[in-house]
Amino acid sequence: MLNVGITGGIGSGKTTVCRFFEALGVPVYNSDERAKYLMNHEHFLIDQIQKYFGTEAYIEGTLNRKWIAEKVFGDKKLLAQLNALVHPAVYRDTERWMKEQSTKNVPYTLREAALLVETGSYKSLDKLIVVTAPLVSRLSRITQRDQVNEADMLARVKNQMEEKEKVKLADFVIKNDRDLAYLEKQVQDIHASLVKLSQKKRK
Numbered sequence: 001m002l003n004v005g006i007t008g009g010i011g012s013g014k015t016t017v018c019r020f021f022e023a024l025g026v027p028v029y030n031s032d033e034r035a036k037y038l039m040n041h042e043h044f045l046i047d048q049i050q051k052y053f054g055t056e057a058y059i060e061g062t063l064n065r066k067w068i069a070e071k072v073f074g075d076k077k078l079l080a081q082l083n084a085l086v087h088p089a090v091y092r093d094t095e096r097w098m099k100e101q102s103t104k105n106v107p108y109t110l111r112e113a114a115l116l117v118e119t120g121s122y123k124s125l126d127k128l129i130v131v132t133a134p135l136v137s138r139l140s141r142i143t144q145r146d147q148v149n150e151a152d153m154l155a156r157v158k159n160q161m162e163e164k165e166k167v168k169l170a171d172f173v174i175k176n177d178r179d180l181a182y183l184e185k186q187v188q189d190i191h192a193s194l195v196k197l198s199q200k201k202r203k
């Protein structure tokens with residue numbers, strides 16, 4: 001079973017692409033969703049966040065996302081500290097998930113994360129897919145989806161590594177600069193290549 005990662009900047013279309021892969025029967029682990037889940041459910045992680053950030057980090061057992069986002073936004077040291085707490089928990093969770101998938105007869109699994117390259121996690125993958133989209137499309141899609149303003153979006157984009165740096169590390173690049181049918185076609189082609197690769201690996 002191949003271990004494939006998928007990443008891309010904010011609003012590039014990672015989740016949309018993953019839905020197409022899921023429709024083809026590929027198991028997808030969404031690291032960002034799982035991180036949110038773990039911050040609310042894994043006791044060890046909750047304790048660590050409360051120790052570091054204080055009890056205000058939670059309201060009645062639920063992560064106070066707005067409060068914590070305000071704290072870490074613009075403070076790289078604090079953001080790095082939060083990541084240093086969350087990443088090991090996500091790593092352990094990914095390992096559990098991968099073990100579970102290995103009992104199924106699937107040619108490969110997909111791990112979706114916004115910061116796969118920035119965190120260095122991509123190094124443990126067999127293959128890396130990078131989703132790209134023009135900045136104008138990303139801005140308009142996200143401002144529509146999340147009702148955030150363009151200036152906030154741009155600040156978030158600037159916090160991430162540039163798209164072209166990620167593309168240099170990619171085994172497959174998906175260009176999300178047209179309609180969804182064009183996106184789906186690229187997914188089908190990459191799926192066919194990955195199935196072939198996994199068959200070769202088994203031989």
Ligand code: ATP
Pocket residue numbers: 008009010011012013014015016017114141142145176177178179180183
């Ligand atoms: P985030 O970084 O915030 O997690 P993402 O990279 O996962 O975002 P998506 O959520 O897949 O991006 O896409 C952002 C928005 O753009 C969604 O509302 C999605 O439906 C829309 N979208 C993505 N690709 C296209 C496309 N080719 N045509 C039209 N809308 C699209």
